[in-house]
Amino acid sequence: MLLVTGCGGAFGRVAVPGGAHGDLLPEGAPEATDPIPGAGLYGFARSAAIEYPGAEIRAVDIDPKDRPERIAAHLIAELCSPDEPVAVGYTNGTRNVPRTVPVPLPGGGRPPLPLSRDSVVLLTGGARGITARSALALADATGCHIELIGRTPPPDEVEDPALAHALDRVALRAALVHQGLRTPADIEAAASRVLAAREVRATLEALRRVAASVRYHAADVTDPKAVYAVVADVRARHGRLDGIVHGAGTIEDRLLCDKDPVSFARVFGTKVDGARHLADAAADHGDAPAPEFLVLFGSVAGVFGNRGQADYAAANDALDTLATTPAWSRRFPGRVLAVDWGPWAAEAGGMVTPELERMYANRGVPLIDPDGGTDAFLAELAHGTTGQVVLLAEQPGNGFGGRP
Template identity: 40%
Template sequence: MGEAALVAYQAYQQTMRQFLALQEQVMKQFLSSTQPNQILPSGNVTVAPQHSFSNGKHNGNGAAPTTRYQAQPGNEIGEVLPPPAPEAPSVPPSPPASPAPEALLPDRASLTQTLLQLVSDRTGYPMEMLGLDQDIEAELGIDSIKRVEIFGALLKILPENLSARVQERIESFTEVKTLSGIVEQLLQSLRSSAPSASPNTANREEDRLGKSPDGVETIPRYVMQARTEPLPSRESIALTGLFLITEDQLSVAPYVAQALQQGGASTAIIASSVLLEPEKIAREIAELRQKYGSVSGIVHLAPLAVAPTLEKLSDWRKYTQIQSKSLFQMLQLCAEELQQAGQQQKSRVLAASLLGGYFGRDGCYGSGLPTGGSCNGLLKALAIEWSNVCAKAIDFDNSLSPADMAQQIIDELLCVGGRLEVGYSQGKRQIFDTVAAPLKTGVVQIEPNADWIVLLTGGARGITAEIANQLVIPGMTMVVVGRSPEPTQEPSEFNGIEDIAALRRVLLDRAKVQGLSATPVQIENKVQELLRDRSIRRNLENLKTAGARVEYWSVDVRSDREFGGLIDDIYSRYGRLDAVIHGAGIIEDKLIVNKSAASFDRVFDTKVDSTFILSRHLRPESLKLLVLFGSVAGRYGNRGQSDYAAANEVINRLAWQMDELWSNTRVVTINWGPWDTTGMASEEVKRQLKNQGIIPINLQAGCQFFVDELRYGRKGETEIVAGEGLWANYEQRS
């Protein structure tokens, strides 16, 4: 450590000691005035998950880098869950928290040091490699999720009153490009006047919803059930400002426009030809804004269109642009205005689809395209990211006239609340509940056997590889698809090195010897490549060892030529396909405002285009089973996953349609909760979800769930949720 850094670190330690002394004082005062059994959990009282996260798992790289501040007494008590069941021993109410002492403000040097240490801990790179003016994302490899993780750790280190000041301005940090910029912003936030004495809301949420983080042994299984519920009568708010309405084929848009104008809003109908091209959408919105002022609502009616027969991927893509992606693009363009209008409860985003009034469920897949279903997922993610914007996804059947449809749309627009996901079937308003549906394990429905030909996309890695390993029977043919080229032998210099830090060191040393200056991102990419190749090699080898005939194909599932071509080739070589497990998928989490169109496309197309290709190339006469891997992020929305949520909802809708049309095949989407020790869910995502009461899926239990679903699940059970979470809360929140 250099001398300047040492001085800075000592200053930081000194500040820390002062903070700790103050905290200790408060804690002592508190303990001396409280009975111990009032604050310590005992008996059946459940402890919130953050205990186990802070035991090293969440921090990933071991112990916290600096002395961690004691939590305020109020928080400590908050970690005890309020017992939900009446028979559970009650926890006495928290004593009033002692007022937090005004902590000393850390200086620039100590803050810089702390931040560098946190970044170093979370990226695994030594502090001296981390340039304060390097681009956080492009050069340091810190994505938005890791950024949140670092801020989370920082907020925990800071005393509560300082942490609350930073928390209040947390959104302002998302745009900052360098670590020095973050330090600057932090100093500004810390110097700002103290906020109203509200404790850290994130912690409160954790406290309220925290559950035992242990993996569940039997994964709960749920299905969606419709229930009639009239629109709640609420005082309606006059809607003003500019409402953008997208053109539909049923001519509902003019009626909606007329009604909104009568209520005092300005309206503009955006033509489908404009929706087809993002640049045109941007131009048109800019012109409309000039003419009518800022946008306070979007009514996306484009999915109200009778589905044409689509054979070509290029045609399908036109519809994903018009019906799905254009909504995302409009939201991005109007983000600021919509959120501003939301402050007066005047902001609305509504999307309508034509999937039978039940979003394609239960044999009523309607006459619209499944792409219309994307809005349901997208808006659920939006509702989490922009909590003051009222979002609704409304599905219709063909029973209503355009004028009546418009009336229902206006009624829903005027009413804040009453669920985000609503269907109108025969004019009756439906809402959807997640209800427990344990498998009936009596009669085997499908029995895999040795002569099966199975296609597994994404099957060389992650959860699909684990499931393949559980499914394999000697003699089975397993055609495995991934993006990566089939790995060759690992270079000997990496052989036997399991520890990631050691791998990084070898790569850094190699770069030094070669006189190359490598950024953390370059090294990290290489590490990930090595780990990915190892995992593919190991998983394919396992299947072979288990007696399967294994083929690995490096194919992009978004390409009709590559993926469709492979499916056709399987039919020509083997004459049939017995089961398909479609696990290929990616995530690139970013808030709606920060997500690039290219990233949205990558995430969305990987699931949506590939499922369309499957629907066109599979031959249902011989296919027994098609399993699509969806996610609770689609069903319930998730912060930073608007694209992923939208995509997962489309595949749910496609699954219903295929299951209905293919009488010999069971088609099912398993909407998985996060898996614990394998797959794409990062530690930070799992932490966030755990805080919302979502329990990660234990690996063995997840594999068993799949095998049971395959054997005992019935045709017609098409949209399954797998995993434990407070799903009803999500639905009511919507």
Template identity: 50%
Template sequence: DLEADLSVDSIKRAEIAGELAVRLGLPAGSGTDIDGLSAARTAAGITGLLVDLLAGPAESAAAAPAPAPSVEPSTTVEAEILAPQRLEFSEFELPEVTGSVEGGSTVLLLGGGELAPVVAERLRAAGALPTLVPAGELPETTADAVIHLDALDTADSPLPEAFPLYQSVLAGAPRRLLAVERRTEGAASGLRGFFRSVAREYPDLVATLVEVAADAGPEEVAAALVTELAATDREPVVLTGAGTRRALRLIPTDLGALAATGAGPAGDGVAEAEAAGLDRDAVVLLVGGARGITARFARTIASVSRCRIELMGRTPVPPGTEDPVTAGATDRDALRAAFLRSGMTSPAEVERRVSAVLAAREVRDTVEGLRALGSQVRYHCVDVLDTEAVRATVKDIHAEHGRLDGVVYAAGVIEDKLIAEKPVESFRRVFTTKVGGARAVLDAVGTLPTGPRFAVLFGSIAGALGNRGQSDYAAANDALEELGRRWSTSERRGLTVHWGPWAAAETNGGMVTPELMRSYAARGIKLIDPEEGPLSLLRELAWGAPEVHATVYTASGW
């Protein structure tokens, strides 16, 4: 079983199916069957479907499948690797809604307390047939439209607790799904990212998060929801108030003339580091910073400033020397072979051990590389969800150096899976690791007598635009924006950077693999240059406006 034995989830199976279609030269029009390939759970199931696609229905009934036709290898498309473009969200006004709610349409109102009857009355006046479902209960019937009201006045994010409710609602295949929340400096809900992902996974559904003013009363909220139910535009996030409806678009923006010339002729980031307050005495904490793109940023600031670097991650502190069983295995394939030779037979266990070895190597290489660049480095093995351990580590760092100048938070886990197939605990794990961990770190550094001047939270373009199979990850990264905004003051800046995909480098943790690079290239998706990405962040810290708390950096026109 590809998923149970090898952890090849539905998203990865779709990538494999697409690669097979290209390599085997499936006939024109067979792309409509890719979903069938990606749904197959075993290698034998995939093979059977391929035989059908290659040989045709009549021939595939034969006992012995015909060999696949010889296909000339297609020209490999090289990935385009560029310096990232900077974008910010900008509001724009939507057209006035001139239509009306469909007469006789059924609408489920989920929760809402005293607001629910007000919305129901408005719906009846518009000709709809509302049904109230008490808070905490799953709907027992389906409807044309569903409106979730319980996110309006919650003290904390409705996610991940509301995820089973959304799963149940989406399984009923409504034509419209709405939720409503207030635009306040309250909970980091992540609903924008979630609804953006729902819209991508369910193209036949119109899914909209309606954001109302902080002081909107029940009648105003009800009016906004009924209006949105009659709207024909397919915006996943709509901001209402002052008689207008507005949506969000990513707009390319620059950092101004100073940023364009600030690096000087070398363009190596030295001027930016100085402007951001990073010198040899500065101290920067990077959470999740011993691997992936965060380690790449650590190397950059070490090379231009020699600042003191504290790394925090969940990978255990690696031993000084590696086990002889694996020491000579240089890549994933060689490590698999080494573990198989040692007598290991479970594919899932082999993959776990391989990943653990590669993670330990990356941590070891990062620490050694930073020291070679001239920085003082310490690595702390800490679970970011252990708030006491996080607080104690932050306190120790400040006691050691007497200061903490900046924080970069990039911890998180990815467990991609379509909403319909997503276990609730998996959603909770992805969302809580990112959001709960960021909250723990920001709370800890916020108690220091001389706290950092900046905290950068690494998000993802999935949070800004949504992504199929990443509803939890998109919601978590979107929620970071509010955490960073709330942490900010006149003396410190909280910034969420939503990164697009980075090209592979000498270490691939947190970046796309060479195989996925080829997939992106075939789809025309450009990748961030690993050399330019860190320099872009340094420029942002040096020249970015303090009141800007979220940006997107990507090489592709998403």
């Protein structure tokens, strides 16, 4: 399988003074625009190569202005090189291969974030998981105003007394059966709603103790009108919006042979369409100051690929492309940053379940400690300059942070 894009041979990235948006594409090469042609194909190809180890799978980015015979020669060469990387690019005959380089995180105590108590930060992904922990870390460090977007409906202030004693999913199932639910699907769905509401309620309570103010918006980031409405409401109440963190995402893991196109679009759209809608809304700031930063939470699945996650890998690879493309940096005057997270410990409430945590342990893959993860995020936000960073748990021979 050969996937070809025409973003100039370096995946749409060009040199920017200070190294803020990648440095692969030589000066004078064509620059990609938004929407980026083929954004996400490299993550898709990496995952496909993992699922089909016997197949020749290549994603090759070329310069469409190059001579046709040279482009053809490059493509044939890649298909005839079974041990080469899955994703490569060619510019003026030069072969580019994206790589990660270990970089130690800056130390020295609490970092000087570009925020104050008067600042306003909007985070998508609801009041749950990694997004919630990041919101708490930002509020604790600066005392800023926190605005949250999530698909989970706002929970009632007080939980149903009949369920309050059921402290985990197993106990909840029994309580829900006692209330009359019978089918496994109904019981699991109801238990998930109760647990999600508990997490949202606990996060909001914790944020109220450290943030200048907290507000939760029930909205879908794939709906551009809903995103614009939330951003307009934030600016109407505060007169400003200083930062955005896009953590919303969904996973519906299936092998490629079992992927449903509608499911693929849902996974891809939550990340990519959500990012575009947020950037559009933030860029239209009128007389208000432009946000200082737009952070896109991604995953190492987009950088390395992952079995059963071709859709999720494609979505996160597309976020990396958007964050490191000058077309976006011009539309959004603040810093645009893609953070590709490694797996977090299950207690963080992210995408890693206790079952996956045990699998990672058996494979010797270290998991990100929740406190260490938020510390790394704040350090990168305060001191980083690149458009993309990979954050992995520290292990011998491998630093916590890495940059492509």
